[in-house]
Amino acid sequence: MTTIDDLRDVPAGREDDGFGALRTERGNLPLHRLDLRATITGLTAGIELIQGFRNPHDVPLEATYVFPLPDRAALTGLRMTAGDRVIEGVLEERASARQRYDEAIAAGQRASIAEEERPDVFTLRVGNILPGEQVTVALTLAGPLSFADGQAEFRFPLVVAPRYIPGAPLPGEPVGDGYAPDTAAVPDASRITPPVLLPGFPNPVDLSIEVRLDPAGLPVRALASSLHAVSESDAVVRVRPGERVNRDFILRLTYDESASALALTPDAPRTPATGAAATDGAATDGAATDDAPAADLGEGTWRLSVLPPEPTAPARPKDLVLLLDRSGSMHGWKMVAARRAAARIVDTLTDADRFAVLAFDSVIEYPDALPKGLAAGTDRNRYRAVEHLARLDARGGTEMFGPLQEGLGLLADPSRDRVLVLVTDGQVGNEDQLLREVATAGERSGGVRIHAVGIDRAVNAGFLGRLAAYGSGRCELVESEERLDEAMERIHRRIAAPLVTGVRLRAEGLELVDGTAAPARMPDVFPGVPLVVAGRYRGPAAGKLILTGTDAAGDPWRVEVPATAVDAPASAAIWGRAHLRDLEDRYTVTADGALEREIVATSLRFGVLCRFTAYVAVDARVVTEGGTPHRVTQPVELPSGWESPSPAAPGGAPMTMAAFALGGAAPRARMHRAARSGATPAQPKAPVSPPRPPTSLPPASLPSASLPPQPSLAGPQASMSGPAADDPGAEAILAELAGREAGALRASAELPPARRAELLDDLASRLDAQATWLASGPLAGALRDLVEALRDAALPLAERWDRALATLDRLAAGDSPTGDAPAAGDPAAADPAAADPAGGPAAPGSGGSGSGGSSPAAGRRKGAFWRPR
Incomplete structure (x- = not known):
């Protein structure tokens, strides 16, 4: 199993990937702007997201960007623009779209492809961007706003947070370009783990957000934005310049309560898809759908919204299991908020209730003062539980599978209301595995309700929403401590039994298309939350729907809602997304x-894009000679609020930001080769600390249940000023990282001069950052001297290359950096033993773009997309 700590090879040709990715003076970050334009009409948002890419290199570029989208929004279009060329994307089966994209890149044509990895994680590739050229890709979306307690929420995620990746590594080449190897539990891990920028890196992306409020929608009584500074004028909300792409954008609108409604929207005629590529001049491809078959005539989309009834019955006794995520990613304010949330939930219990509190990371921990299992909800037991929660800190990895199994196993008494509450940031990669377990457990026992409390400024909303839907519960998202009290008040009201269960739907005077209701499982009705269901109908837009069920007192419940024909063009796409x-x-x-x-x-x-299809746009014009372009994976921001604790390194040396300031690509090789072979990689003198709080994991050969409790990783926070000049651990940390950098250079020695020059540019920026964190002393001085030499354009490339190797080797060997560097050609400058801290030579493919002599195309596997292989 791996965490974000476990770094792997850079696929061939991707020397610009990796932790600690920095922009050099030449620039190596292709994404330079994000423009979000949204129009909110009532409870629907029409969205256009424009991603601007530029090529600062002197060779054609392929840019890869892993990014989030709202998990319930339908992606319905892609448009690529380069100069006067406008190419509309076509939706195709995923394998066909990939083949078309790859063939276009090989032929020297511009092309782009958008693929879904998770409901809220997508990958965009844009290939054959010419030197100095700018290309934009515009994505068109439509999505619903969530609505509860009179407040609608428009949430647009902006960054994919690092995720915990469990499971044994799979053999063979990875299916993507991320930092994590694919595993048995997460077979597409390398597609959802983009490289991460160093904290403190200057803002690399110009962010522009504009949201228009359509006055034709519901009247807005108030609005508020969370996390971002905004300005409002003439029903337009804009984010002020300078905001970073490191957190969700959240806009909350308070509406007057509306009545229950059934809206019917007949289908509009569809344009046939031509599938043609662009020709000379400005051109447009065909639409993404084909002619409607005859059976579609007279069809449309229905959407039902029913307000909940008022609570009438008192809450019944319940069994409650609280699962609290205390893994490393919860460090800082998130852990404080999670403890408060858990304590608030425990405080709502009564003597008639029973409960259990399970804190988990790599292991599961019960409160010492309570029995292992369900305890009575007495004042004494609740106090003990809250006291235990107050002592918890963040540590370890997010091993969520075992806690879910154990928590569901405790809820075995069908005579009581059974509730499981998960408090987490949801930053895991094995969502499908967890959902399968919840589905299986539901078939075994049934009746367990699962609620999720997501705490993060870049929360995994897609997974937590799916989990709550599977468990017939609710999901509440908390992006700040200030938001916690309001969210917990909602959770408190909804943890009790729902107002209506066993909801059934039937139509009168309206023909519903079987098997199209979304959600497929009719949800229960909770306080303050309208029941919203959509589906397909055929025939006249008239009739009514009747809902029946059982209220909390055990009495029959019935609602009739007459239909109204409306003009809502996005309704079919929004339903399609939910149904998919x-x-x-x-x-x-x-x-x-x-x-x-x-x-x-x-x-x-x-x-509507899904995990088995892809949008692809291909320009018919040939713009380059073809072959394999220079490849760059866009690093993403470290999410706002994520803190990097400083655990003790082996030998007691404190961990600092320096541990990943030089991280780059080189450390991945040894880890990934060892992972493929099943061997345990040699441990470094001081582990590399990536921009996610470190985790502590068991060796792959040991079952989690057999492990002792993991030590706490809480500690003094890393400082941007770096370690003190006399820090005894700084030299050991720098030696390890310098050895890795030297190994990466040696592995790239046969690259063309232009590529080697780029490697030195990138190395200089990492060394400069390292020197900044070291602040002072001989180590910082040696690094600054080397940076100056690497950036001296008057020095020949060979001389700069040898100077870099000589200095890095001396630092790796622990020699004093104050003396003169060995001259070019000195055996010390080419000693392969210095390339690896363990004493061995650097293995081929340990960094840069050389991967054991493999061809450039070998870095991209064209196998399964997201299914286990």
Whole structure:
């Protein structure tokens, strides 16, 4: 199993990947702007996201960007623009789209492709961007706003946070370009783990957000933005310049309560897809859907919204299991908020309730003063639980599978209301595995309700929402401590039994299309939360829907809602997205091939991207000679509020920011080779600390249950000023990292001169950052001298290359850096033993773009997309 600590090889040709990625003077970050434009009409948002890429290199560029989107929004279009060339994307089956993209890149054509990895994680590749050229890719989306307690929320995520990756590494080449190897639990881990920028790196992306409020929608009584500074004028909300792409954008709108409604929207005629590429001049490809078959005539989309009834019955006794995530990613304000949230939940219990508190990271921990299992909700037991929660800190890895199993196993008494509450940031990669376990547990026992409390400024909302939906519960998201009290008040009201259960739907005077209701499992009705269901109908836009169920007192409940025809063009796409999510979740559990074909057909018919399809745009014009372009994976921001604790390194040396300031690409090789072979990699003198709080994990050969409790990783926070000049651990840390950098240079010695010059540019920026953190002393001085030499354009490339190796080797060997560096050609400058801190030579492919002599195309596997292989 791996965490963000476990770094792997850079695929061939991707020397600009890696932790600690920095922009050199020449620039190596292709994404330079993000423009978000949204129009909110009532409870629907129409969105355009424009991503601007530029090529600062002197060779054609392929840029890869892993980014989030709202998990319930439908991606319905892609448009690529380069100069006067405008190319509309076409939605195709994923394998076909990939083949078309790869062939276009090999032929020297511009192309782009957008693929879904998770409901809220996507990958965009833009290839053959010419030197100095700018290319924009515009994505079109439509999505619903969540609505509860009279308040609508527009949440747009801006960064994919680092995720914990469990499981044994899989053999073979990775399926993506991220830092984590693919594992048995997360077979696409390398596709959802983009490299991370160093904290303190200057803002690399110009962010622009503009949200227009359509006055034709529901009247807005108040609005507020969380996390971002905004200005408002003439019903337009804009984010002020200078904001970073490191947190969710959240806009909350307070509406007057509306009545229950059933909206019917007949389908509009669809334009046939031509699939043609752009020709000379400004050109446009065809649309993403084909002609509607005859069976579609007279069809449309219905959307039902029903307000909840007033609570009438008192809460019943319940069994409650609280799962608290205390893993390393929860460090800082998130851990404080999680403890407060957990304590508030415990305080709501009564003597008639029973409960258990399980804190988990790599291991599961019960309060010492309480029995292992369910305890009575007495004042004494609640006090003991809260006292235990107050002592918890963040540590270890997010091993969520075992705690879910154990927590669900405790809720075995069907005579009581059974509730499981998960408090976490949700930053895990094995979502499908966890959902399968919840589905299996539900089949075994049934009746367990699962609520999720997500705490983060870049929360994994897609996973937590799916988990709560599977468990017939609710998901509340908390982005700050200030927001916690309001969110916990909602959770408190909804942890009790729902107001209505066993909801059923039937139509009168309206023909519903079987199997199209979304969500497929009719949700229960909770206080303050309207019940919202959508589906497809055929025939006249008239009739009514009747909902029946059982209220909390055990009495029958019934609501009739007459239909109204409305003009809502986005309704079919929004329904399509929800229906595809239901189908994909079913596929996660069953892996049914027929279900896969249904998913693809639905995606193509309604023009909505899913995990089995992709949007691809290909320019017909040949702009370069073809072959393999220079490849760069865009590093992403460290999410706001994530802190890097400083655990004790081996030998007692404190861990500092210096541990990853030189991280770069080199450390990945040894880890990934060892992971593939099943061997345990040699441990460094001081472990590299990536920009995610470190985790403590068991060796792959040991089951988690057999491990002793992991030590706390809480400690003094890393300082941007770096370690003191006399820090005894600084030299050991620098020696390890310098050895890795030297190994990366040696592995890249056969690259063309232009590529080697780029490596030295990148190395100089990392060394400069390292010197800044070291602040003073001989180590900082030696690094600054080397940076000056590497940036001296008057020095020949060979001389700068040898100077870098000589200095790095001396630092790796622990020699005093104050003396003169060995001259070029000195054996000390080429001693391969210095390339690896363990004493051995650097293995081929340990960094840069050389991967054991493999071809440039070897770094990209064209196998399965997201399914286990």
